[in-house]
Amino acid sequence: MKWAGWIAALALLAGPSWAQSVRTQQGLVKGESADGVAVYKAIPFAVPPVGPLRWRAPQPPAPWAGVRAQTKFAPLCMQKGGSNAMLGLPAWPMSEDCLYLNVWTTPGARGAPVMVWIHGGSFTSGGTAIPLYDGANLARKGVVMVSVAYRLGPFGFLAAPGATGNFGILDQIAALKWVKANIAGFGGDPKRVTVFGESAGAISVSMLCASPAAKGLFARAIAESGADFAPPDRGANEAGSFIPTLAVAQVRGAEFLKNLGAASVEAARAIPAERVEATRGDLGPAADEAVVAADPWAAYERGAYDATPILIGTNADEGALFVPAIKPAAYEAQARRAYGPWADKMLAAYPGKDDVAALRSGRDLFADAVFVWPTRAWARLAARGGEPKVWLYRFEHVPPWPASPVFAGWGAIHGSEIAYVFENMPAAGFVQFKDEDRGLAGKVSDYWVNFARTGDPNGPGLPRWPAFTPAAPREMHLDLAPADGPVADQARLDLLDDYFAWRRKEAAAK
DSSP, X not given: OHHHHHHHHHHHHHSGGGSOOEEOSSOEEEOEEETTEEEEEEEEOSOOOOGGGTTSOOOOOOOOSSEEEOOSOXXXXXXXXXXXXXXXXXOOXXXXXXXXXXXXXXXXXXXXXXXXXXXXXXXXXXXXXXXXXXXXXXXXXXXXXXXXXXXXXXXXXOEETTEESOHHHXXXXXXXXXXXXXXXXXXXXXXXXXXXXXXXXXXXXXXXXTOGGGTXXXXXXXXXXXXXXXXXXXXXXXXXXXXXBHHHHHHHHHHHHHHHTOSSHHHHTTSOHHHHHHSOOOOOOOBOSSSSOSOHHHHHHTTOSOOOOEEEEEETTGGGGTOSOOOHHHHXXXXXXXXXXXXXXXXXXXXXSSHHHHHXXXXXXXXXXXXXXXXXXXXXXXXXXXXXXXXXXXEOOOOOOOSSGGGTTOOSOTTTTHHHHTTOOOSSSSOOOOHHHHHHHHHHHHHHHHHHHHSOOOOTTSOOOOOOOSSSOEEEEESSSOEEEEXXXXXXXXXHHHHHHHHHHHHHHO
16 A cells, blocks of 8 residues: 555656646636646636626636636637737637636645736737746746736726726736635645736736735735836826826727717627727726826825835836837937927937937837836835835846847847746747856746745845845846846936926926
8 A cells, every 4th residue: 555655646746637626715626737837727716707797897706516627728808919929829819708817836835935927918918828928937946826817908998987997907906816815725825925027017016016905915026127107197198107197098988989989888898899909099007096006106105005025127128129210300309299398308318319329219218218217216115114125127138039130139128038037948939049048047037936935036046136225226137147236327217217206296286
């Protein structure tokens, strides 16, 4: 019997049979395993938001009998999906019925730290089935990894009479509540949940940190290339602002319903999802105060935020993905429209008198205003008291982009760090990663996992990463040889400090 027991145990560890059933509050789920990791795909964390539940807050999932086999990713939430091919998902079904999450774990996980991933995609695209987001490698390092879907575009963010908006953020909160209630069954510690995301996912993380509705649902936060700290968008084409006031969002919501040909939200619920998705509209999260802080800067100044350790940063060439080409005249015209009375100061700091300078400055000004300055502002606000600690980084390594005109001049662009965080170095595809890339990926993912485990990224075998302090601001420069150093481009960021302070003062005077 003794030998039989050992053989049975080894069989559980070696093959798919060990991905045993796990009981959730709704019922039993069974996943599949490979190479020492079990994955449970498409576990529902809410009732499908269809029919009368379209444009309503997510509702708890219904219970089920028997065992659900969770071996296939759910459909993407409705979207146009333009960014997914570049991320390795050229085609995948879409549906309004999309509120599902995925869990990666290992057979020995007990009280393990949990990492909950929120994908990017401008709040209009993306999903959890993208191979780049596979959580197996992080699970092998001792965490329970979760990825969550949330409603996008018009389905996630319509604000109008009868629809409060911010449904996509409410979906993220519902997923975090599910994790808190159920993750122990998968070997995770509900008291050690780290929420992390990139781009729109990072902006979501910053919103969750200042959201009364998300308080207490996570213990740490990681934001890669995104934060909501600029003044709210007042509908005036002001640089750096992309989260509108609720009033502006409701005007845009009314315009969307008009374009859809619907007299009301109730009437729009009967319109096919494909037609809703195809309708023009500028919809995203709105500063409604109940879910998304009206002004996160002010919220942090008065201490109205979830004080967790944060690890945040940006990439050295964020703007290259968004500004592929621009000429001097167009660059200057855009700067004058966006910065108004401040345009001369901005053009002096970001000169663009010739083609080369205009492209470089166009990329840098976009990146600094949209990604870098908000991230540094968050670091400074959160670190003022000294505890909990803030860890700031700048990802500088240039991936081995193909020798093609499409990639000419690219550095560490927006999203470059994702493959390194997840250690998902594809063997084939448009980027052929090298051994040195894999070495850096091991360090980056170790930093992230250490942070999820203890709230401090440091650990054995890693270059020392000092915490950020406003008095002597430094950041970790993540390259083949990671090293801490002064915050890059400090003078430009100080100018943006002055610009955004002026914006706040002007808004307060009106």
